[in-house]
Amino acid sequence: MTLEILVSKFQEKDERAFEKLYNMYSESMHGVIYNIVRDHDIAQEVMQDVFIKAWHKADSYSSKKGRFFTWILNIARNAAIDKTRSKSFKNSSKNLNADYFVDILPTQDNLDNSTDAIGIAKFVGKLAEKCKKVIDLLYFKGYTQKEASETLDMPIGTIKTHNRNCIKELREMVLN
Template identity: 40%
Template sequence: MATQKPKYTEDELVASLKRNDQAAFEYLYDHYSGSLYNVISKIVRDEERAQDVMQEAFLKIWRSISSYNPDKGRLFTWMLNIARNTGIDAVRAEGRKPGFDDIQDNLERAEQNASYQPSPSTMDLKSLVEKLKPERKILVDMVYFQGYTQEEVSERLSIPLGTVKSRIRTALKDLKNYFSV
């Protein structure tokens, strides 16, 4: 008789992770690694290096789970930021620029590989980002999916830095409103 792996709500998963429950961490890896790996591999652009960065990202997640605050965002978003930043740091440490792709491709790959979706309304990121005005959508793409800094976006698009920051802030507010609808 095979043992059945536990299933968690997001709150239960976070609580178990904060208690250093190894089964919860295995569950986390099994259900999120595909999506996070796709983001990392797009940034790193080297399969072997992406696997190393993925392992490093999960170690960071494991070590810093106690700092996760559900009031500030969903677990997936928090982990996605850790994975993205770990990938960007790895590429920059090698003296290269992060890889760049279309936001549509990144979102489709993440959706195909995510097997844990806390709430369909909050995980339909593709359609939510598509609702943004084009001038905001491109900034979200460049900063959050391609790894550019706000300063680099300002230079590349010849837009004042203050405009970039305010458009991103507005885009994030719009996305937050879309999540709560």
């Protein structure tokens, strides 16, 4: 079934379509959420909120506005960031600013992880430091070009091409 049909069935509240989309994207969302909240239980809670919200807000998605993946990625990032701003979260005094996704990729010491994930972690390790950071900000944290350019101290015009080069490298590594 093509993604378009799946998404439109999902919008018609078809639970099986929902499950298929869930299987396609839930782990990615879990990764993004966990990278922001850095707590297993909170990440689980946010995951549930995100997919319930997606189900209820399904109507608001339109392929003209962007990819379905991007739509749900936005919901996930926003929900996770909202969580870190909540009072209960702040009380647990987490320092999140310095963290980025490279820290949570699996290592070879951890045999429970899928070999696929370990392979990707190995590849990511080879990316230039600036690539890791720009990918973290744009994809995992949902920064705008402007915010990323300020954080990385890089002119705004170069973010786009720099990011393209980084993603190109990533693609060569993970899609072959």
